[in-house]
Amino acid sequence: xxxxxxxxxxxxxxxxxxxxxxxxxxxxxxxxxxxxxxxxxxxxxxxxxxxxxxxxxxxxxxxxxxxxxxxxxxxxxxxxxxxxxxxxxxxxxxxxxxxxxxxxxxxxxxxxxxxxxxxxxxxxxxxxxxxxxxxxxxxxxxxxxxxxxxxxxxxxxxxxxxxxxxxxxxxxxxxxxxxxxxxxxxxxxxxxxxxxxxxxxxxxxxxxxxxxxxxxxxxxxxxxxxxxxxxxxxxxxxxxxxxxxxxxxxxxxxxxxxxxxxxxxxxxxxxxxxxxxxxxxxxxxxxxxxxxxxxxxxxxxxxxxxxxxxxxxxxxxxxxxxxxxxxxxxxxxxxxxxxxxxxxxxxxxxxxxxxxxxxxxxxxxxxxxxxxxxxxxxxxxxxxxxxxxxxxxxxxxxxxxxxxxxxxxxxxxxxxxxxxxxxxxxxxxxxxxxxxxxxxxxxxxxxxxxxxxxxxxxxxxxxxxxxxxxxxxxxxxxxxxxxxxxxxxxxxxxxxxxxxxxxxxxxxxxxxxxxxxxxxxxx
Amino acid sequence: xxxxxxxxxxxxxxxxxxxxxxxxxxxxxxxxxxxxxxxxxxxxxxxxxxxxxxxxxxxxxxxxxxxxxxxxxxxxxxxxxxxxxxxxxxxxxxxxxxxxxxxxxxxxxxxxxxxxxxxxxxxxxxxxxxxxxxxxxxxxxxxxxxxxxxxxxxxxxxxxxxxxxxxxxxxxxxxxx
Numbered sequence: 001x002x003x004x005x006x007x008x009x010x011x012x013x014x015x016x017x018x019x020x021x022x023x024x025x026x027x028x029x030x031x032x033x034x035x036x037x038x039x040x041x042x043x044x045x046x047x048x049x050x051x052x053x054x055x056x057x058x059x060x061x062x063x064x065x066x067x068x069x070x071x072x073x074x075x076x077x078x079x080x081x082x083x084x085x086x087x088x089x090x091x092x093x094x095x096x097x098x099x100x101x102x103x104x105x106x107x108x109x110x111x112x113x114x115x116x117x118x119x120x121x122x123x124x125x126x127x128x129x130x131x132x133x134x135x136x137x138x139x140x141x142x143x144x145x146x147x148x149x150x151x152x153x154x155x156x157x158x159x160x161x162x163x164x165x166x167x168x169x170x171x172x173x174x175x176x177x178x179x180x181x182x183x184x185x186x187x188x189x190x191x192x193x194x195x196x197x198x199x200x201x202x203x204x205x206x207x208x209x210x211x212x213x214x215x216x217x218x219x220x221x222x223x224x225x226x227x228x229x230x231x232x233x234x235x236x237x238x239x240x241x242x243x244x245x246x247x248x249x250x251x252x253x254x255x256x257x258x259x260x261x262x263x264x265x266x267x268x269x270x271x272x273x274x275x276x277x278x279x280x281x282x283x284x285x286x287x288x289x290x291x292x293x294x295x296x297x298x299x300x301x302x303x304x305x306x307x308x309x310x311x312x313x314x315x316x317x318x319x320x321x322x323x324x325x326x327x328x329x330x331x332x333x334x335x336x337x338x339x340x341x342x343x344x345x346x347x348x349x350x351x352x353x354x355x356x357x358x359x360x361x362x363x364x365x366x367x368x369x370x371x372x373x374x375x376x377x378x379x380x381x382x383x384x385x386x387x388x389x390x391x392x393x394x395x396x397x398x399x400x401x402x403x404x405x406x407x408x409x410x411x412x413x414x415x416x417x418x419x420x421x422x423x424x425x426x427x428x429x430x431x432x433x434x435x436x437x438x439x440x441x442x443x444x445x446x447x448x449x450x451x452x453x454x455x456x457x458x459x460x461x462x463x464x465x466x467x468x469x470x471x472x473x474x475x476x477x478x479x480x481x482x483x484x485x486x487x488x489x490x491x492x493x494x495x496x497x498x499x500x501x502x503x504x505x506x507x508x509x510x511x512x513x514x515x516x517x518x519x520x521x522x523x
Numbered sequence: 524x525x526x527x528x529x530x531x532x533x534x535x536x537x538x539x540x541x542x543x544x545x546x547x548x549x550x551x552x553x554x555x556x557x558x559x560x561x562x563x564x565x566x567x568x569x570x571x572x573x574x575x576x577x578x579x580x581x582x583x584x585x586x587x588x589x590x591x592x593x594x595x596x597x598x599x600x601x602x603x604x605x606x607x608x609x610x611x612x613x614x615x616x617x618x619x620x621x622x623x624x625x626x627x628x629x630x631x632x633x634x635x636x637x638x639x640x641x642x643x644x645x646x647x648x649x650x651x652x653x654x655x656x657x658x659x660x661x662x663x664x665x666x667x668x669x670x671x672x673x674x675x676x677x678x679x680x681x682x683x684x685x686x687x688x689x690x691x692x693x694x695x696x697x698x699x700x
Contacts, residue, residue, distance in 0.1 A: 052680035055667055158687075159695040166698045195686030205682045315697045316526060320677060322692035354677035358666035366581045366658055367642060374666075375584060378527060378676030440698060 004227040005037050007260050012037045013514070014248045014262040016234045016277065019092020020503040021486035022268030023212025024143075026228070027220035028511030034518060036226045037260055038217075039250050041233040041269070042088035045095075047214065050203030054355045057202035061096055063088040067272065068400050071416040074449045078363035083414040084303075085452040086270050090230050091213030093270065093454070094500065096201050098325035099181040099209050100348060101146040102497035103137050106130040107335055108343075108388070111493040114335060115342035121390035121419055122300060126492040127464040127473040136505040144182035144210040144504060145189055153185045154178045155194060158322030160349045163313070163381040167436030168329050175330040179348070182210035182501075183323065189215070196322035198351070232258075235407055237265055237281040237290055237483070245290075245483045251407055264514065264523055266475075268486040268507075271301060271456035275397045275489060276412040278460065278470075291460075291477035296470050298398055300391035300461050301414065302494040303453035305345060305422045307430060310361065310382040311437030312373065312444040317381045319351040325384070326351075332432060333387075333496045341424040344496045345387025347433060352382070360451050373446055381437060385429040386455070388496045390419035397459050455499055460489040474513045475506065482523050486510060525691035527676045529586075560593040562600040564608065569633075570617045571596070574657075576633050577620065580641050581658050582665055586674055595664035599657060616653025623647045 005012050013029055015022045018040040026038040042061075051057050062085060069076040069083045076083070087093045107114040109130055112123040141149040148154050155178050157165060168176045183204075184193040194208040207214050220226035231253035238259070240246040245265045252258050267274045275298040281290035289297050326349045333344040352360060354377055362370055373380075395417065399410035418426075434445040463469025466478035475490050477483040486507050488499045495502075517523040562571050578592040603612060617632070624632040624644045635641045648654050665671060672679050681687060 052682050055663060156693060158692045162693065162695045162698060195688040196692040197681045197686040198692075199681060206686070316524060316676070317695060318524075318527070318676075318678075318691065321687040321690070353679075354672050354675055355663070355667050359662050364658075368583055368638075371583050374675060375586075 003229070005035055007258060009035070010261045011035060011263050012260070013264045013266065014039060014260055015266045015268060015486070016248070017092055017268035017270065017273075017487060018090050018212060018217060018228060019087070019268060019270065019487065020094050020212065020500045021488070021507045022266065023091065023094065023216045024504050024507040025266055025268065025486045025511050026226050027212075027216035028508060029515060030220040030223045030225035032511070032515040033225060034515060036220070037262075038226065038228045039232040039234050039248065039260070040090050040092075040228060040230050042090060042230060044090040044228070044230040045203070047203065047205055047207055050205050052197065052199040052202060052205065054202065054353045057199075061087050061089045061203065065405060066403065066411050068403055068411060068413045069415070070413065071395070073416045073418060074363070075452055076416070079452050082452045083416075084270075084272055084456050085454050086456065090217065090228060091211045094211040095203050095213055097500055098200050099183045099323070100325055100328070100498040101141065101144060101180045101182045101501040102346070104130065104133070104495045104497055104502055105333065108493065108495035108497075109133070111343070111388070118342060118390060118421060120392065121421070122393050123391060124461070124463060124468055124492050127462055133505055133509075136509045137501065139508050140501055140505040141180075143508070144501070145184055146180050146182045146501070147185050148177070148180040152188070155181055155183060155185045155323060155326070158196060158319075158326045159317050160319035160322070160351055160381050161327035163311075163317060163440060164327050164329070164349045164383060164436065167440045170439035171436055173329050173331045176328060178326060179328040181323070181325070184208040191215075194323065198320050198322055198324065200324040233407075234269070234277060235280070235409055237267075237277065239283065239285065239290065239480065243285055243480060245480060255406070264482045264484065264518070266484040266486045266514075267460075270487055271459045271489040272397055272412045272414060274485060274487055275459040276399065279397075279399050280409050286479075291470055291479045291483055293479050294467050294469070296461065296468070298459050299393050299396040300458040301395045301397055301416065301456070302389050302391055302458040302491070303416065303450070304455045304457075304494055305385070305387035305389045305425045305429070306450040306455075307385050307426050308350060308382060308448035309385070309430060309433030309437065310373075310380050310446045310448060311434070311442035312376040312446075313379050313381065313442055316378050318378055319381050320353055324351055325349055332429070339428055341421045341428065343388035343421070343425070345385050345425055345429050346496050346498075347429070347436075348384050348386060350382050350384035361446060361448055363449070373444070376444075383433055383436075385426070385433060386496065386498065387425050387429065388494050389422045391458055391461070391493060392417065392419060455488070455494070457488045457491040457494050457499060460485045462490050462492045475510050484510060484514065524694045524696055527673075527678060529674055529676050531670050531673060560597045560600070562597065562613070563604045564600050564611065565613045567614065570614050573617045573621070573631075573633050574613060576641070577617070577645065577657060578661060578665070580638065580645060582661055583638070584674070587671060591665065591668055591671055594668060595661050598664035599660035602660065612653055612656060616648070616651065616657070619651070619653065620644060620648055
């Protein structure tokens with residue numbers, strides 16, 4: 001093997017995954033002189049490889065390794081082996097994300113204290129708060145070039161946004177604009193600015209949208225301290241007799257198993273693979289899975305309350321022209337139980353191309369009612385609703401003993417049921433979304449159920465007490481001192497906001513913490 | 524506003540009107556003959572023609588010519604062949620549908636005049652693996668054809684045209700300000 005760092009080099013930090021959490025952490029540690037091996041399951045697709053074609057890009061970038069599903073969520077019925085749409089490629093889901101970079105609201109760090117106990121939900125306060133996270137959000141926004149911060153102008157509004165904002169104004173909404181987006185509105189950080197391609201979800205061919213693929217990772221590699229190994233799928237994490245992680249077993253691009261020794265391991269494989277990896281790393285010392293003594297690994301999986309509203313107008317809109325997400329209304333993100341539910345939701349413009357619209361507008365639908373909508377595709381405007389869903393112990397990732405992957409490891413099984421609060425919130429959001437479009441002349445509105453989840457959270461949650469979660473306020477496993485979780489699976493609660501900015505802020509903070517501990521030989 | 528030209532450019536293939544180039548005189552084609560696909564897992568030309576009719580009734584767009592439904596059926600047929608499927612799923616499915624059509628309306632499926640009646644026949648077999656395969660297959664087999672994109676007003680790939688920054692990303696002009 002021509003690895004940069006030797007497989008038996010025990011001094012390296014191994015990071016599993018190269019996305020918002022893993023890519024950022026890898027770079028930050030490398031900048032501080034720490035040797036990092038970043039193992040990415042996917043290939044290294046670069047900007048010239050991206051294609052402006054929804055299905056071809058899906059085949060190139062999407063994680064399609066088999067998973068199974070159950071629960072009352074419609075995804076289990078319509079897409080039983082595709083619970084999530086995430087990326088298997090260097091850069092992780094920062095390759096295909098829309099760029100929305102929102103901070104949590106202050107109260108969302110304290111969901112249990114703010115909302116009170118909710119029946120059949122397991123709300124918990126994060127062990128950190130807005131004051132602690134503020135400087136890390138500052139760093140993340142500067143790092144990512146988020147519009148609306150640091151003097152960076154917001155992007156111009158596209159046709160989809162024009163309809164959305166006109167409706168928002170009519171309904172009396174107060175807080176709407178083209179969003180805090182980590183997409184260059186002007187050249188910045190040696191990357192050019194957005195040309196409104198309309199294929200954000202397929203990898204930004206301008207490099208205008210922030211992605212670890214062409215920011216964090218090359219910067220980390222330039223230090224000489226970061227080695228990214230693509231097509232390296234981690235199978236198990238091994239520990240020593242004292243219960244500290246010692247090595248990582250992964251399959252290389254030829255499917256041959258390799259063992260990389262490690263001083264510290266950070267897991268950032270997104271919220272289905274990360275708990276799966278810990279569960280598959282069970283041993284005599286950890287019979288229920290690595291770091292799973294409290295039984296919470298895989299539990300409280302959250303995917304946000306989501307849904308879409310598409311509206312048909314008399315005249316063309318061409319919503320697909322320009323950024324996939326082009327604007328936001330924040331008024332409904334507040335906590336206001338007078339609406340009939342706790343927590344809140346954001347409203348964000350969204351466009352799908354015709355191929356994806358046919359697949360997701362009404363999965364399983366057919367006949368004139370369906371095609372009469374697609375016949376008006378170029379007259380459509382659309383939005384996505386994203387809100388805080390309730391953490392439930394039964395919403396969880398487990399191992400499916402009956403279905404194995406090509407390495408003989410049990411695949412992830414995802415069970416999810418909507419909570420009554422999620423349903424009430426969605427119904428409200430559907431009504432408000434429709435009202436926005438009707439206020440400006442929509443002839444027809446179409447309510448679309450949640451897509452395979454693009455926001456996957458919570459399955460290795462942070463807690464103050466070891467009995468309540470998997471990791472502590474640093475993302476460090478309660479039970480295993482040199483094991484960290486660095487992706488969205490750390491989230492104690494889901495908040496209403498798109499998670500990437502928070503994942504990056506947490507990774508910047510975690511890197512600082514890990515580096516300090518290593519320097520003091522505490523890790 | 525820059526509008527999209529949703530007309531299909533006239534080419535030899537679209538003029539001839541068949542998925543495989545068989546000559547057809549425009550205007551004289553019966554429903555059974557229009558754009559008949561050539562299939563690997565279906566032997567009977569009547570079944571092939573019925574499949575095109577089924578395809579259209581599942582996802583009816585009046586402005587999409589039969590040719591593109593025929594192409595979609597050819598794609599699904601090829602997927603079955605490449606998967607090594609020898610069950611005769613498509614042939615048996617059309618036979619079942621014709622049986623249902625006979626029972627309900629006294630005719631073969633393609634001879635039922637009213638779309639609503641044909642849809643009733645399809646609903647009766649909606650739970651079958653045949654229907655599931657055709658419907659799910661059509662989602663990509665029909666809607667991933669670039670001509671269908673044009674007909675429905677989707678402009679496709681954008682990078683090579685410099686994106687929409689100068690091609691109307693915000694040219695909507697009909698909302699009252």
